[in-house]
Amino acid sequence: MRGWNAFKAMALITTISMLMIACTPVTEISDETNQEQVVVDKASINDYYPFIHNSTYEYEGYGNEYAEQSIYLEYENGQRGQYRIKNPGTEAVKIIERTAGSIREVYLEGEFYHTENILSIAAAKNNVLIKEPLEVGNEWELEDGNKREITGIDVDFMTPFDSFKALEVTTYLDQGRIQRDYYAKEVGLVGTVYEDGETMISSLLSVIVEGSYEKEARLFYPVESDRDIVTKYVDHKFEFNTNDQLENVFEEFFKKPVSEGLSKVISDDTMINSIFLDKGTWTVKVDFSRELIPGWNAGSSLEFELINSIVSTFGEFYDTDRVYLSIEGVPFESGHYGSLENEVFQVNTEGIEEYK
Numbered sequence: 001m002r003g004w005n006a007f008k009a010m011a012l013i014t015t016i017s018m019l020m021i022a023c024t025p026v027t028e029i030s031d032e033t034n035q036e037q038v039v040v041d042k043a044s045i046n047d048y049y050p051f052i053h054n055s056t057y058e059y060e061g062y063g064n065e066y067a068e069q070s071i072y073l074e075y076e077n078g079q080r081g082q083y084r085i086k087n088p089g090t091e092a093v094k095i096i097e098r099t100a101g102s103i104r105e106v107y108l109e110g111e112f113y114h115t116e117n118i119l120s121i122a123a124a125k126n127n128v129l130i131k132e133p134l135e136v137g138n139e140w141e142l143e144d145g146n147k148r149e150i151t152g153i154d155v156d157f158m159t160p161f162d163s164f165k166a167l168e169v170t171t172y173l174d175q176g177r178i179q180r181d182y183y184a185k186e187v188g189l190v191g192t193v194y195e196d197g198e199t200m201i202s203s204l205l206s207v208i209v210e211g212s213y214e215k216e217a218r219l220f221y222p223v224e225s226d227r228d229i230v231t232k233y234v235d236h237k238f239e240f241n242t243n244d245q246l247e248n249v250f251e252e253f254f255k256k257p258v259s260e261g262l263s264k265v266i267s268d269d270t271m272i273n274s275i276f277l278d279k280g281t282w283t284v285k286v287d288f289s290r291e292l293i294p295g296w297n298a299g300s301s302l303e304f305e306l307i308n309s310i311v312s313t314f315g316e317f318y319d320t321d322r323v324y325l326s327i328e329g330v331p332f333e334s335g336h337y338g339s340l341e342n343e344v345f346q347v348n349t350e351g352i353e354e355y356k
Contacts, residue, residue, distance in 0.1 A: 060206035221262035232355035267295025315347030
C-alpha cells in the first residue's frame with residue numbers, strides 16, 4: 001500500500017499531476033513585480049515545456065517523504081511527451097500534449113514500474129497547464145471547476161539549481177488554497193509553490209542530469225554444460241535513451257548475452273517485430289520474425305530452455321505470468337512446441353538460479 005499512498009500524494013497537486021509538495025522557505029515573489037509584468041510574452045508556448053531528450057530533472061522537496069522526485073522524458077513524438085516520475089514511494093507516467101494554443105496533461109497512471117510507449121493512448125483528462133495568450137491576466141477554468149491564471153512573466157525565481165526568469169501560473173483551489181507553478185524558457189517546470197494559509201510547501205529544481213536513464217531487467221539465458229542445459233538469470237542494468245525501442249533493446253540482449261558463459265537466445269538474423277502489453281488480460285504479446293525457428297536449429301531440450309528464457313525475461317520485465325508468442329502474426333509453433341491463437345505461455349521462474 002505504500003506505493004499507492006505515494007501515488008495518491010503524487011496526484012494531489014493537480015497542476016502537474018505529480019507530487020510537488022515540500023515545506024521550505026522559497027524566494028519571495030513580490031506582488032508589485034507581478035503587477036508590472038502585463039506585456040504579452042513573445043516566446044512560443046512550447047518554449048516553456050520543451051521535450052528535452054536524455055535529461056533527468058531532479059526536484060528537491062522538503063517536509064514530506066515523497067517530495068523528492070526525478071522526471072525523465074521516455075518517449076515523444078513532437079505533439080506528445082511521455083514522462084516517468086519517480087519518488088521514494090512509487091513510479092508513475094504522465095503524458096503532456098502540446099497543441100497550437102495550450103500545454104495540457106492528458107494522462108496519468110500510477111504504480112507504473114515497467115517501460116512501455118503509450119503515446120497513442122486516448123486522453124483521459126484535460127488538465128491545461130499553460131494557455132495562450134502568454135500575458136498576465138489570461139485565465140481559464142479547469143475540469144474540476146478551479147481557476148488557473150497567468151500571474152507573472154519573467155518573474156525572478158530562485159531554485160537550488162539556478163535562478164530563472166519564469167512564467168508564473170497560479171491555480172486557485174478551494175478553501176483559499178493557492179498553487180503557483182514556474183516555467184522557464186527552454187527548461188520547463190522549475191518549481192511549484194503551494195500555499196494553504198500560513199503553510200507554504202514547495203518543490204524546486206535541484207539538478208539536471210544529462211545523459212541516458214538507467215533501467216534494470218532480469219534477463220534469462222540457457223546455460224549449457226556437458227551434462228545438461230538449464231536456464232539461469234542475470235540482473236542487468238542498462239542505459240535507456242529517450243525514444244529507445246524496446247524491441248531493439250531486447251533483441252540486443254538476446255543476441256549478445258550480457259555475461260560470458262551464457263548462450264544466445266535468438267540468432268543474429270532474427271528480429272522482434274513488436275512487443276505489446278494487453279492490459280485487459282495483462283498479457284505480454286511478443287512477435288518475432290520468421291527466422292526465429294530456423295535460427296535455433298535445436299533439439300527439444302535446448303528449445304525448451306530458449307522458450308523459457310524468452311517467456312521468463314518478458315514476464316519479469318512486465319510483472320506478469322502470461323506471455324503470448326507469435327511469428328509474423330501466427331501463433332508460435334516449432335518442431336517441438338506450439339500454441340493456439342491467444343494461448344499463452346505461463347511464466348514460472350521457480351527454481352531458476354542466478355548466474356554467477
